[in-house]
Amino acid sequence: MPTLAPNVINRVDKLPKPSNTAQAMQPLFEAVSNAIFAIEDVQVLHPEREGVVDIYVKGLRDPDKIDIEVIDNGIGLDGTRYDAFCQLDTDFKKERGGKGVGRLFWLDAFGDVRVESKYVDSDRMRDRGFAFLLNNDEQLREDDRRLHTSRLRNTGTVIAFRGLREANYRKQFPASAELFKRYFSAHFIADFLMSKGPRVRLDIDEDEARYPEAVSDLVVGTPFEDSTDEHKEFGTLKITGFTCKPEASTGLDGMHQLHLLADGRNVEPRKIDKLLGIDRVRRDGQVDLVFHGCIAGEYLNRHVNEGRTAFNLAEAKVKELIRYCTEFIKEKFLTEQIEEYSEARRQDYRGFVQRYPIYDFADEDTQLDRVPFGARSPEEFATGLVKYQIRRDETRQNDIEKVIKLLEEGQSVSENFAETVIKAAQEVQDSEKLALAQHVVRRKLVLELLERLIKRIRDRGEKEEDYHLESTLHSLIVPMRLSGSDPSKMEASGHDLWIVDERLAFTRSFSSDQRLAETLKTGGTDVRPDLLVWDLAHGLGVVDPSDGSAEFDASEQLRKVMVVEFKRPGRTQYKKVEDQVELQITKYLRQLKNGQIEAFNRQNVRVSRDCIFHCYVVANIRGDLKEQLDGWSTTANGEGRIRSLDNEFKGSTIEVIQWQDLVNDAWARNVATLHAAGLRRSQKSKS
Numbered sequence: 001m002p003t004l005a006p007n008v009i010n011r012v013d014k015l016p017k018p019s020n021t022a023q024a025m026q027p028l029f030e031a032v033s034n035a036i037f038a039i040e041d042v043q044v045l046h047p048e049r050e051g052v053v054d055i056y057v058k059g060l061r062d063p064d065k066i067d068i069e070v071i072d073n074g075i076g077l078d079g080t081r082y083d084a085f086c087q088l089d090t091d092f093k094k095e096r097g098g099k100g101v102g103r104l105f106w107l108d109a110f111g112d113v114r115v116e117s118k119y120v121d122s123d124r125m126r127d128r129g130f131a132f133l134l135n136n137d138e139q140l141r142e143d144d145r146r147l148h149t150s151r152l153r154n155t156g157t158v159i160a161f162r163g164l165r166e167a168n169y170r171k172q173f174p175a176s177a178e179l180f181k182r183y184f185s186a187h188f189i190a191d192f193l194m195s196k197g198p199r200v201r202l203d204i205d206e207d208e209a210r211y212p213e214a215v216s217d218l219v220v221g222t223p224f225e226d227s228t229d230e231h232k233e234f235g236t237l238k239i240t241g242f243t244c245k246p247e248a249s250t251g252l253d254g255m256h257q258l259h260l261l262a263d264g265r266n267v268e269p270r271k272i273d274k275l276l277g278i279d280r281v282r283r284d285g286q287v288d289l290v291f292h293g294c295i296a297g298e299y300l301n302r303h304v305n306e307g308r309t310a311f312n313l314a315e316a317k318v319k320e321l322i323r324y325c326t327e328f329i330k331e332k333f334l335t336e337q338i339e340e341y342s343e344a345r346r347q348d349y350r351g352f353v354q355r356y357p358i359y360d361f362a363d364e365d366t367q368l369d370r371v372p373f374g375a376r377s378p379e380e381f382a383t384g385l386v387k388y389q390i391r392r393d394e395t396r397q398n399d400i401e402k403v404i405k406l407l408e409e410g411q412s413v414s415e416n417f418a419e420t421v422i423k424a425a426q427e428v429q430d431s432e433k434l435a436l437a438q439h440v441v442r443r444k445l446v447l448e449l450l451e452r453l454i455k456r457i458r459d460r461g462e463k464e465e466d467y468h469l470e471s472t473l474h475s476l477i478v479p480m481r482l483s484g485s486d487p488s489k490m491e492a493s494g495h496d497l498w499i500v501d502e503r504l505a506f507t508r509s510f511s512s513d514q515r516l517a518e519t520l521k522t523g524g525t526d527v528r529p530d531l532l533v534w535d536l537a538h539g540l541g542v543v544d545p546s547d548g549s550a551e552f553d554a555s556e557q558l559r560k561v562m563v564v565e566f567k568r569p570g571r572t573q574y575k576k577v578e579d580q581v582e583l584q585i586t587k588y589l590r591q592l593k594n595g596q597i598e599a600f601n602r603q604n605v606r607v608s609r610d611c612i613f614h615c616y617v618v619a620n621i622r623g624d625l626k627e628q629l630d631g632w633s634t635t636a637n638g639e640g641r642i643r644s645l646d647n648e649f650k651g652s653t654i655e656v657i658q659w660q661d662l663v664n665d666a667w668a669r670n671v672a673t674l675h676a677a678g679l680r681r682s683q684k685s686k687s
Contacts, residue, residue, distance in 0.1 A: 017168040024172035027109040030102035031070040031159045038074025051198025063164040076119025076155040107134040109169045112162035177204040182251030190259040190266040190294045218245040224333040237297040243283045261296040262304035274374030275326040357437030396427045458570030480513040521596035531564035557608035563615040572623025613652035
């Protein structure tokens with residue numbers, strides 16, 4: 001009866017194509033692994049034989065001229081092994097994890113593949129050589145020429161590859177010796193770390209590297225070895241750990257690695273930097289080390305794919321196994337360092353919730369368990385906790401809505417209804433406390449920074465160095481050179497005008513350090529008031545301009561405008577005419593009065609003829625300014641000065657406020673919320 005004829009070309013075409021350098025080198029790795037197996041086989045018969053694999057590489061820069069030879073002194077391709085080679089999907093190496101398809105990757109990757117071997121048959125040394133072809137009719141073409149056999153002093157095999165064939169291999173195969181060595185070392189690092197198998201010599205255009213020496217010389221201290229308890233799914237896993245110099249991770253993604261082995265062969269490395277947490281490992285007086293762990297077990301043997309390039313497992317399952325092994329390593333191998341790291345991480349977390357109290361919604365241990373073990377920065381903590389914060393807020397919102405619905409619909413309520421209501425109210429209160437603390441922490445930092453800036457500028461007196469600090473001081477309170485009502489500058493127009501007046505906390509109705517010619521629709525000159533605020537602001541008017549649904553009546557004239565001037569802290573000289581604060585302020589007012597300000601949605605709002613201007617000058621009243629203000633009235637605290645304007649500006653006032661009074665007033669307005677959040681103004685700030 002007829003038999004099924006294999007279609008080798010179709011079989012090879014269906015093999016997975018490489019998408020990265022490591023996968024592109026897999027056919028070569030298969031040849032090296034076969035060489036190692038052949039040496040293990042001959043050492044069963046001749047234990048004294050020292051196994052050696054020589055790899056010669058030339059022409060990496062030209063895919064058409066790449067020339068690679070893999071030479072071993074193993075058992076050779078005798079009759080049994082030759083028959084297995086000739087059989088697709090052979091199970092000859094099944095007990096060692098062989099899938100019988102590795103050599104098909106050679107046909108996929110390379111345009112020319114040749115095999116020559118010496119072996120013993122009936123106590124006689126024999127040899128064979130053939131070309132390995134991608135062909136449905138003839139895959140092995142015997143060849144009496146012996147191009148490479150002279151390299152074999154005893155039994156052994158030479159696999160010779162010429163030219164890359166398939167497009168993905170041509171694109172992904174390494175084009176430099178350095179890159180080739182990095183990926184070669186990374187693939188076999190588990191074998192080299194444990195000094196398993198034969199010696200390997202890698203010669204790339206006469207640049208030689210020797211293994212395992214090149215890797216084992218990087219190991220510091222003796223290896224760790226232990227096995228996990230029986231896991232319900234993973235079974236028992238054997239873990240061998242190495243502390244190495246950082247060069248051991250060259251070419252790998254990340255520093256600390258777990259190498260997943262199947263049937264004694266490395267399948268894939270996984271970085272565990274974040275899971276392990278610690279940046280570097282300490283050992284034997286060296287502090288800049290990395291950790292490499294080799295994981296082996298029957299579970300991994302069962303689930304490796306046929307190309308031995310990955311595992312037939314969902315990514316989530318591989319990650320679960322990695323986490324399980326990493327926790328074991330932290331507990332068994334790196335106990336002392338992990339305890340030190342955990343305490344440092346705990347201190348980082350405490351600093352984080354002190355600065356961002358809204359994330360302090362559960363006990364410390366619970367929150368730390370919710371974020372990756374490698375999380376140390378505020379952003380990493382926040383990223384890990386935000387989903388729990390959202391879930392908590394959603395649950396609280398739903399609970400409250402259920403209570404409201406019960407009350408609205410007049411449904412019967414259970415005996416524990418009062419407890420439900422109290423619990424919902426308590427959750428709201430807890431949330432408010434966290435939000436309040438977050439709000440107050442930021443305000444406290446802003447005020448402390450403001451005080452230090454003022455002191456720095458005041459202490460330098462009239463010197464010109466650090467002149468940029470003056471604009472920094474202005475920008476801290478409100479960004480310069482912009483209009484808050486400009487929709488294109490919405491993101492940039494965040495400010496801290498609450499320092500000046502709490503009603504201005506969220507206003508967009510302002511212009512900062514802008515020429516009046518830019519602020520006013522018509523008229524106006526190049527003079528720049530430090531700050532203008534008009535009565536569409538919260539507390540000064542009736543319209544919230546940030547609310548897109550609110551109606552804005554542009555026909556309503558502006559009847560209140562605030563003007564603020566910031567004078568350099570510590571300034572004593574006001575010699576010029578334009579330094580006369582009353583003249584400076586009234587010059588602004590004349591241009592503003594009866595003018596039109598371009599407000600929201602490009603609408604123009606007229607300043608009323610009887611507009612009241614509330615004008616403030618923030619300065620240190622000393623030197624020339626003190627003399628200038630001698631005829632002015634003092635404010636209620638006796639520190640500031642105030643002057644009522646008359647005639648065309650009747651009802652308007654100019655008030656000069658000391659810098660420290662401005663800051664003290666801002667502190668005083670926030671003292672209740674500071675105390676509620678468990679914070680207080682530092683003694684250093686008060687001084």
